Amino acid sequence: MSxxxxxxxxxxxxxxxxxxVLLSRDHHDVHVFERAVAPGPVGAGFLLQPTGLEVLWRMELLPQVLHHGAAVRRLYGDTPCGRTVMEMGYATLDARLHGVGMQRGALFSLLAQAWEHPGNLQADTTIVEVDAVQGRLRDARGRWHGPYDLVIAADGAGSTLRTxxxxxQLDREYPWGALWCLLPRGDWAHxxxxxxRYVAARKMIGLLPVGTRPGDDEQRLSFFWSLPRDQFAQWERDGLQRWLEEIATLWPQAHARLDGVRDSAQLARAGYxxxxxSRWSRERLVLAGDAAHAMSPQLGQGVNMALMDALALRDALRAHRDRDAALQAYVAQRRAHVAIYHFWSRWLTPLFQSDRDTLARARDVLFKPMGNLPVGRGHMLRVLSGTQRGWLGTLGLSSGFIDALAAPDAARLC
Known part of the structure; x- marks a missing residue:
């Protein structure tokens, strides 16, 4: 025992x-510091991949996730003129696999309910300094906390503690962001x-089914519109009606879902x-989640990587009594998996979010045929599902998890 x-x-x-949740269940004395006055979800929705779902299965939360989430079995992208650019289905990888679209509020609530020590959450506390040698934290009011045996910086993509x-090696903003909101699913067919839907790489519209959340049984969609960060203000000045008319031209079915959007304030802004x-830990300090490996959302892996980090760190602390050995094992395992996703997110993003029309035209012509080739299709699906490890390896999923995901009554067990 550790x-x-x-x-x-x-x-x-x-x-x-x-x-x-995981570390408290292993009887560690866990204290959480959060800068928000009222902690809550940030963002509309996301796509949980099989890798992230397996972590939630190991946390005994899969039935609740399936109950509130929406099964996503296919990814499809096209242009306004009807050219198919992307078409991938999980069944090609394994007929029992699928993703789950979920509202951030739903996952936040389920994880909050699963933590047995909510009194150890200290909100409205911004940590500005970490003494990695002694394991002490200083907040923005000048107060010191600790010492702790281990400090985990999980303060997101904009982490102030990763330094x-x-x-x-690299820490920069992407020039493109997105507008997003949640919409009633209604009679949405897909x-x-x-x-x-893509217009070159300059415009991208997306609709993802994200199910329900505790306290709200209405099925919803997560809507997003790609936009350069420096154009957010201009978008607002141009007025909502002009933007809605553009969407009606590009994608009438998506426009119909936006019937209840009447104010630009209903759409939130997101940046990445x-x-x-080059290293994720020093002395008593270690990084996890986006603080360790922020990347473009193009591959949709942020939440899944965060969940996998948490499980890997829990397992490393279980396996090694020595702190340094545990952190080395955790970092080695996760970096080996994350590296390929950093590579592909960096190279794929300009194909979908940029002003490079030549790249977009090549994408429209070549992306789907490449995905139809056995080698290309297999690689794309492994990257999509989170199961690609390095260039040639595969991250295995447990048979128990796959059976639980495929069980027709799994979502009703909660």
Missing amino acids: PRRTIAIVGYGTAGQALA HVQGT YEELRQ RDAVM
């Missing part, structure tokens, strides 16, 4: 929440698909970062 440790987690997003591990670290 020793009982005092552990501080900075950040109460998906990584921080999952870590709080404390002294291994930053309730088991992520649907996207690309962060690459």
Whole structure:
């Protein structure tokens, strides 16, 4: 058995929440620091891949996730003129697999309910400094907390603490962001698909089924519109009606779903970062989630990676009594998996979010045929599902999880 440790987690997003649940269940003394006055979800919805779903299965949360989420079996993208650009189905990889679209509010609630020590959450506390040697934290009011045996920085893509591990290779904002909101699903026909529409790489519209959330039984869609970050203000000045008319021209069916959107304030703005670290830990400090490996959302892996980080760190602390050995094992395992996703997100993003029309034209012509080739299709599906490990390897999924995901009554067990 690993020793009982005092552990501080900075950040109460998906990584921080999952870590709080898993480490508390192993009887560590866990304390969470969150800068928000009223902690809650940030964002509309996301696509849980089989890798992230397996972590939730191991946390005994899969039935609740399937109950509130929406099964997504296919990804499809086209242009306004009807050219299919992307078409991928999980069944090609394994007939029992699928993704799950979910509202951030739903996952936040399920993870919050699963943590047995909510009194150890200290909100409205911004941590600005970490003494990695002694395991102490200083907040924005000048107060020191600790010492702790281990400090986990899970403060998101815009992490202010990642520099404390002294291994930053790259940390930059992406020039493109997105507008997003939640919409009633209504009679949307593609309730088991992520649907996207592209105009070159300059415009991208997406609709993802994301199910329900505790306290709200209405089925919803997560809507997003790709936009350069420096154009957010101009978009608002141009007025909502002009934008709605553009969507009506590009995708009439999506426009019909926006019937209830009457104010630009109903759409939130999102930005993204690309962060690459040569090391993830120093002394008592270790990174997890987007703080360790922020990347473009183009591959939709952020939440899944955060969940996998949490499980891997829990397992490493179980396997090694020595802290340094545990952190080395955790970092080695996760970096081996994350590296290929950093590579592909960096190279694929300009194909879908950029001003490079030549790249977009090549994408429209070549992307689907490449996906029809056995080797290309298999690689694409493994990357999509989160099961690609390195260039040639595969991350295995347990048979118990696959059976639970495929069980027709799994969502009713909660």
